[in-house]
Structure formats: structure tokens, C-alpha cells
Amino acid sequence: MNRELSKEKIVYNFKLDDVDFNFDSKGDSDDRLKIESEYGEIYEKIKASLNIDKEGYNIYIIENFSKDRLENIMNFISKVIKDRRGIEDICYIVIKNSKMPKVLFLPSGKGKKLKYMLNRIQNLYFKCTYEFYNDSGNKQKEILKRDLQIKRNNLINKVVEMCESEGFSLKITEGGFSFIPLKENGKPMNEEEYDMLKLKDKEEILHKVDLLKSNTEEILEKLKVIELGQIERIKLLIGEYYAEMTKKIKKEYSEMFNKNGGALKFLDKVCSNIENEIKDIYSINYEDDKENIMRIIYRYSVNVLVDNSDRDRPPIIFEEDPSIGNLLGSIEYENKNGNYITDVSLITPGSILKANGGCLILRVSDLLNNKGAYYYLKKSIISGRVDLNYNRGYLELLSLSGLKPEPIKFSERIILIGDYKTYDLLYKYDEDFKNMFKLKGEHRSLLKIDKDTKAIFLEKVFSIYKNNGLHPINESAIRELAKVLSKEAEDRNKLFMDDYELERILMLSDNRVSEAGKEVIDKSDILDVVYEEELVEKQIDDMYREGQIYIDVKEKVVGQVNALSIISTGYFSLGKPVKITCTCLQGSGNIVDIQKESDLSGKIHNKSVNILNGCIKKLIGGYGKVPVDFYLSFEQTYGKIDGDSASVAEVLSIISALTKVGIKQNIAVTGSINQFGEVQPIGGVNEKIEGFFKICKILDNTIGKGVLIPWANTRGLVLKDEVEQEIMKDNFHIYYMHNLKDAVEILMETDYDDVILEAKRELKKYLSGKEKRKNS
Numbered sequence: 001m002n003r004e005l006s007k008e009k010i011v012y013n014f015k016l017d018d019v020d021f022n023f024d025s026k027g028d029s030d031d032r033l034k035i036e037s038e039y040g041e042i043y044e045k046i047k048a049s050l051n052i053d054k055e056g057y058n059i060y061i062i063e064n065f066s067k068d069r070l071e072n073i074m075n076f077i078s079k080v081i082k083d084r085r086g087i088e089d090i091c092y093i094v095i096k097n098s099k100m101p102k103v104l105f106l107p108s109g110k111g112k113k114l115k116y117m118l119n120r121i122q123n124l125y126f127k128c129t130y131e132f133y134n135d136s137g138n139k140q141k142e143i144l145k146r147d148l149q150i151k152r153n154n155l156i157n158k159v160v161e162m163c164e165s166e167g168f169s170l171k172i173t174e175g176g177f178s179f180i181p182l183k184e185n186g187k188p189m190n191e192e193e194y195d196m197l198k199l200k201d202k203e204e205i206l207h208k209v210d211l212l213k214s215n216t217e218e219i220l221e222k223l224k225v226i227e228l229g230q231i232e233r234i235k236l237l238i239g240e241y242y243a244e245m246t247k248k249i250k251k252e253y254s255e256m257f258n259k260n261g262g263a264l265k266f267l268d269k270v271c272s273n274i275e276n277e278i279k280d281i282y283s284i285n286y287e288d289d290k291e292n293i294m295r296i297i298y299r300y301s302v303n304v305l306v307d308n309s310d311r312d313r314p315p316i317i318f319e320e321d322p323s324i325g326n327l328l329g330s331i332e333y334e335n336k337n338g339n340y341i342t343d344v345s346l347i348t349p350g351s352i353l354k355a356n357g358g359c360l361i362l363r364v365s366d367l368l369n370n371k372g373a374y375y376y377l378k379k380s381i382i383s384g385r386v387d388l389n390y391n392r393g394y395l396e397l398l399s400l401s402g403l404k405p406e407p408i409k410f411s412e413r414i415i416l417i418g419d420y421k422t423y424d425l426l427y428k429y430d431e432d433f434k435n436m437f438k439l440k441g442e443h444r445s446l447l448k449i450d451k452d453t454k455a456i457f458l459e460k461v462f463s464i465y466k467n468n469g470l471h472p473i474n475e476s477a478i479r480e481l482a483k484v485l486s487k488e489a490e491d492r493n494k495l496f497m498d499d500y501e502l503e504r505i506l507m508l509s510d511n512r513v514s515e516a517g518k519e520v521i522d523k524s525d526i527l528d529v530v531y532e533e534e535l536v537e538k539q540i541d542d543m544y545r546e547g548q549i550y551i552d553v554k555e556k557v558v559g560q561v562n563a564l565s566i567i568s569t570g571y572f573s574l575g576k577p578v579k580i581t582c583t584c585l586q587g588s589g590n591i592v593d594i595q596k597e598s599d600l601s602g603k604i605h606n607k608s609v610n611i612l613n614g615c616i617k618k619l620i621g622g623y624g625k626v627p628v629d630f631y632l633s634f635e636q637t638y639g640k641i642d643g644d645s646a647s648v649a650e651v652l653s654i655i656s657a658l659t660k661v662g663i664k665q666n667i668a669v670t671g672s673i674n675q676f677g678e679v680q681p682i683g684g685v686n687e688k689i690e691g692f693f694k695i696c697k698i699l700d701n702t703i704g705k706g707v708l709i710p711w712a713n714t715r716g717l718v719l720k721d722e723v724e725q726e727i728m729k730d731n732f733h734i735y736y737m738h739n740l741k742d743a744v745e746i747l748m749e750t751d752y753d754d755v756i757l758e759a760k761r762e763l764k765k766y767l768s769g770k771e772k773r774k775n776s
Contacts, residue, residue: 101406159216
């Protein structure tokens with residue numbers, strides 16, 4: 001039975017004869033290929049999301065995030081919605097209550113125009129008001145003012161004459177008028193002189209003062225009526241004056257906003273309010289009224305939260321930092337003299353409002369890493385509004401006297417980009433999630449190698465080459481890059497489209513080319529980057545070389561097998577051989593896992609040992625008892641062991657220990673086994689083969705060495721060049737197995753049935769020995 005893989009099934013061969021890899025002649029990428037292969041499902045789901053005009057049809061995209069993939073998605077969305085109109089500006093306007101600004105939606109570009117127009121209107125009213133108060137050019141107003149002044153003077157003179165006729169002089173004070181008695185010589189009497197008067201004379205003076213006060217009050221009341229009447233007549237003139245001076249600008253904004261009722265109503269209200277309120281406070285004297293005039297005219301404001309004047313299509317926003325403030329917006333506060341104050345101009349929009357009418361894209365990991373962000377996003381989606389009062393919980397004292405802006409409606413599609421695990425958790429544990437994100441799209445990272453896939457792969461390489469100004473890349477480098485992606489896929493017939501890894505390899509390779517003074521990136525540059533040894537790997541190799549970790553790669557040993565393990569640090573992984581040993585002693589058929597007994601065994605490994613128990617008893621025990629215990633150990637391992645990829649090796653060591661048939665140490669084995677003796681695939685097959693290959697080189701040589709792997713893993717073989725070369729020279733060998741029978745016959749070089757028969761004979765010996773001791 002020959003279970004050695006042919007060279008054709010091992011050596012990787014990525015053909016380029018059916019595609020164009022000449023970058024100098026490449027043009028734009030073929031979007032059709034991306035749609036039909038790598039991004040097909042995602043694009044179809046995005047298109048559906050954008051076309052369905054109903055709440056909840058947001059989309060969760062499952063894929064590994066990268067800038068290139070984000071750009072592809074955004075470009076596709078842009079093409080789908082490019083012809084859509086109705087983009088709106090979002091404004092906050094202040095009419096009555098400056099603490100409660102109202103929302104106003106306007107066609108794109110009209111927000112800035114509204115703000116500009118309001119500013120012009122306010123400045124015009126201020127100018128007109130100032131001129132009306134201070135300019136003498138209005139004849140009617142001046143006649144009324146002059147007439148009022150004459151009447152005022154006449155009445156004042158009447159008061160003065162009345163006082164003089166009664167022997168008093170009139171003095172005007174801040175509190176009104178005071179009456180000073182006159183002496184016979186006509187001069188005012190002082191206090192000493194008044195005190196020297198007889199009581200009768202004083203009483204007479206006081207009586208006259210009372211009469212004068214009464215008469216004066218009547219005259220002043222008459223004056224007040226005259227003044228009010230004249231002011232009312234002037235107020236009528238103000239209305240006429242405003243109507244004339246603002247006629248042009250009112251016509252201008254009426255034409256500008258003739259189709260925007262909200263803006264037109266706002267500006268009309270501003271104008272009418274200013275005119276009416278200035279009439280109400282008019283008192284002829286500008287300095288007395290100035291503060292009120294400023295307050296009345298400039299209390300109105302427009303804050304253009306979202307200005308889409310430069311957009312010709314709906315916005316597509318990617319929020320890099322989806323904090324609560326960046327998503328919803330914020331109300332800022334200024335510290336003035338120790339007091340925190342705010343106004344409508346300090347309201348800033350978040351990305352939800354910026355994306356209104358278009359699409360907002362978020363990374364789930366970023367969203368969940370910002371405390372409270374997912375909660376407020378969900379709250380906004382469910383209500384369909386952005387409520388900027390969210391910060392009341394954070395700034396309660398400030399918010400109590402701060403703004404309470406009206407919540408803003410929004411309508412857009414939200415796209416979340418994340419992984420399976422997060423989607424699964426949200427779907428299971430958030431009852432609102434499935435109603436908010438009714439669509440799910442998945443990125444196809446694994447693509448079967450065909451002409452289209454090759455074209456996509458080459459386009460990715462070309463894009464990195466072009467965007468970063470790299471050195472030219474030759475065919476050998478292209479093939480090696482494809483080999484890297486197939487190795488990531490663990491399938492020689494597929495490519496794993498890893499944008500990050502492609503860019504990393506090419507950038508580092510280009511740097512090596514520059515340092516070496518070369519002109520072209522070739523295969524050797526790619527290999528140097530991909531297979532650069534980590535310090536940890538070198539240290540582990542030295543431990544094998546120096547005999548600190550003992551592995552036999554030559555002999556045939558009973559109860560001992562070279563299994564293969566993966567050492568993973570998170571940022572790199574490597575395969576290394578590990579010696580598994582087994583001893584058997586008379587017992588009750590137990591498999592004693594020394595790792596488990598030492599609390600160095602993971603759950604999956606514990607399960608695999610239990611499966612071994614069933615497998616062994618089925619093979620050699622049948623319905624009878626197995627009279628021996630097997631002691632399994634992973635030698636020189638001091639960390640936790642997990643996984644089931646060594647279960648074939650464990651079965652072999654058990655059978656070898658029982659039958660005393662040796663196992664070849666020059667062939668390492670990896671594979672999982674079930675209770676029926678069928679061999680199952682494992683992970684990391686390439687790293688494991690390369691790890692054993694390297695240790696063989698360190699300890700001896702590669703001649704006659706090899707690895708036994710599950711048949712299901714053969715399609716995943718994508719090995720280093722040096723391994724392939726040794727295989728081509730017939731020095732190193734790859735064997736495959738379907739079941740335990742194959743493994744026994746390859747590693748023990750003995751017929752499987754004979755081995756099982758020998759195992760049963762050994763069991764009988766144990767049983768007979770046990771019976772003898774029992775009888776004695």
C-alpha cells in the first residue's frame with residue numbers, strides 16, 4: 001500500500017498564463033468581478049438596503065475591516081445613490097425662546113443663504129432704526145417732534161409763570177419739581193430765612209405749595225397725554241418708514257425662499273416682530289432705547305448645523321471615532337467669569353445628522369468601545385430623531401439652565417462593519433437589534449482560484465503598487481504572494497483575500513529592495529519578509545539543537561511517537577514536534593492522561609482522550625474488559641495542552657506500548673481520530689510539516705524523513721520552497737491516511753491486522769496473569 005502523496009499534489013503551482021500581470025498596461029479595475037465574487041453578497045444587500053424605503057432595513061456587514069474594503073463599499077454606495085436628489089440642510093432657528101431653538105430643514109445650500117439673509121435683515125433694521133431716531137430728514141417726524149417740543153415748552157412756561165405769580169421759583173430736579181419761596185426782593189429764600197419765619201407765614205407758604213403741586217400735576221398729566229399722543233403718531237411713521245426701507249429686501253427673500261415655507265415664515269416673523277417691538281419701546285430718545293433696540297433686533301439667530309451646499313449627491317459618512325458626541329452632536333459651554341453659558345451657535349452636529357439622507361458607516365468594535373454610544377445610536381434609530389438633550393445626564397447642573405433644542409428627525413441607512421461573534425451576541429441578547437438591522441451581508445474572503453479571482457488578486461497588488469509608488473513587481477514575486485494567500489486559506493485551490501497582509505508584505509519588500517539598491521521586487525524579497533524568523537522561534541530551535549528538548553528523528557521506538565503541535569503567540573504561529581510516550585500496566589482499562597492529572601489539559605484535549613478510550617476498547621476490547629491501564633504523556637511540555645490534533649499519535653503510542661511494535665521516529669504524525677478509527681482533518685498542517693522539517697535539518701538531515709497527515713488536509717498543502725525542493729529530490733516525504741489502519745501500517749511498517757491480533761494476544765497474557773494471581 002503506497003500512501004505517499006505525489007509531487008504534483010504537494011508543489012504549489014499558481015498559473016498566470018490566463019491573466020495579464022503586466023502592471024504597466026493595467027487600467028481601471030473591473031467592478032463586475034468584485035461584485036460577482038469578493039463583494040457580491042455585500043453589494044446586493046447594500047443595494048437592497050438603499051432601495052427599500054422602510055424603517056429597520058439597515059445592514060450589518062461581516063468582514064475583516066480595511067481601508068481598501070471601506071473605499072470599495074463607499075464607492076459602490078455612491079454609484080447606487082448618485083442620482084438621488086432632495087439633499088437637505090439642517091438648521092436650528094431661534095424665534096421666541098432662545099433656550100428652545102426649533103429645527104428647520106431646507107434644500108441644500110439654502111441654510112447658508114438663510115443665515116446670510118437674516119444677518120442682512122438685522123443689520124438693515126439696526127441702520128434704519130438708528131437713522132429714524134437721529135436723522136432729521138423725515139419731515140413728518142420732525143414736525144411732530146417740534147410740535148411736541150413747543151407744547152412741552154408752553155406748558156412748562158405756564159407752570160413757571162404760575163409759580164412766580166404765587167411768589168415761588170420753580171426748580172427742576174431728578175425727582176420732578178421743587179418750589180422755592182421768593183423774598184420781597186425776588187431772590188430765593190434759603191433754609192435759615194425760612195426757619196426765621198413765623199408759623200403763620202410758614203403755613204401760608206405750605207398751603208400755596210400744595211396748590212402749586214396740584215396745579216402742576218394737572219399740567220404735567222396734560223403734557224404726558226400730549227407726549228404719548230405725539231409718540232403714537234411717530235410710531236405710525238416708524239411703521240411706514242420700515243415698510244419703505246425694507247421693501248426691497250423683503251421682496252428679495254420672498255423670491256429666494258418662495259418654495260420654502262418654513263424659511264419664509266421665519267423671516268416674515270423676524271421682520272414683523274422687530275417692527276412691532278421697536279414701536280412698543282420707542283421713546284424718541286435713542287440713548288434711552290439703544291439697549292432694548294439691540295436686544296430686539298439681534299436676538300434671532302440661525303445655526304446651520306449641516307451645510308450640504310457643496311454636495312450634488314447624498315452624503316456617505318464613515319465615523320472613525322463613534323463616541324456619543326461624535327454620533328449625536330453636542331452643546332458646548334463657555335466659561336465667562338466663572339459662569340457656564342451657551343447659545344444656539346454652540347450646538348454642533350454629529351455624524352448621524354451629517355449623513356442624513358445618505359448613509360452612515362460604523363465599525364462595531366469602535367462603537368462598542370465608546371461607552372454608551374451603542375445605546376444612544378439605538379435610541380436614535382428607534383425614535384428616528386437625534387435628541388441633543390442626552391447630555392443632561394452628564395451635565396445636569398449646566399443643562400437645567402441651558403438649551404433644550406428640539407429633537408431632529410433623520411432618515412438614512414446605517415451600515416455596521418464587524419465580525420460574526422459580535423453579530424451573534426447582538427442578535428441573541430439585544431431584542432431591538434434584529435429589528436434595526438434586518439439585513440446581513442458577508443464578505444467572501446475565501447475565493448476559489450479561477451481567472452476572475454486571479455484578476456481580483458492582481459488588481460489588489462496593482463492598487464498597492466500604484467498607491468504607494470513601489471518598485472516594479474516581477475512574476476516570481478506575484479506567484480509567491482499568491483502562495484501566501486493560499487497558505488492563509490489552508491487550501492491550495494483558494495486565495496484568502498487579506499488586504500492587510502498583502503500591503504504589509506509589499507511595503508516591507510519594497511523597503512528591502514530600496515536598501516539593497518535593486519530595481520525590482522522579486523520572489524526572494526517576498527520570502528525574506530514572509531519567513532523572517534521571530535526571536536522566540538530562534539530560541540526554541542536552539543533548545544532542540546542543544547538537546548534541551550529531546551526528539552529522536554532516526555530510530556524506531558516502542559510506545560513513543562513524534563506528534564506535531566502549534567505554538568501560537570497571537571501575532572505569529574509555528575509548528576514544532578512534541579514527543580508523546582505511553583506505558584501500559586495491569587489495570588482496569590483506563591487511559592490516564594498525565595496532562596489532565598497535572599491540570600495541564602484543556603477541555604478539547606480532555607474530550608479527545610475520552611474518545612480515545614472508546615476507540616481503543618472498540619479495537620481491542622470488544623465486550624470484554626481491558627486488563628491494562630495506559631499512561632499517556634506529552635514529554636517536555638510545561639504549559640496547557642489543548643486540541644485533538646494529536647489523538648492519532650496517542651492511539652499509535654497506546655497500540656505500540658501494548659504490542660511492543662516500534663514506531664518510526666523519522667515520520668511525524670498529526671491528525672484527529674473518532675471512535676470508529678476514522679482520521680479527521682486538523683488545523684495548521686503547513687506550519688506543522690515545516691516545523692518538523694526544520695527540526696530534522698537541525699538534528700540530522702531531511703533524507704528519509706516525512707510527515708503523515710489526514711487525507712482531508714492534503715488540499716491545504718502550501719509549503720515553503722525549501723520543503724518543496726527536498727520533496728522534489730525524494731528526500732522528504734508527505735504521507736496521507738484515511739483511518740487508523742493507514743497510520744499503523746505507515747508508522748509501524750506492519751500489517752494492521754497483525755498488529756491488532758498481537759494487541760489481543762498481549763491482553764490475554766495480562767488476563768491470564770491476573771487470573772493466576774487471583775487464584776493463588
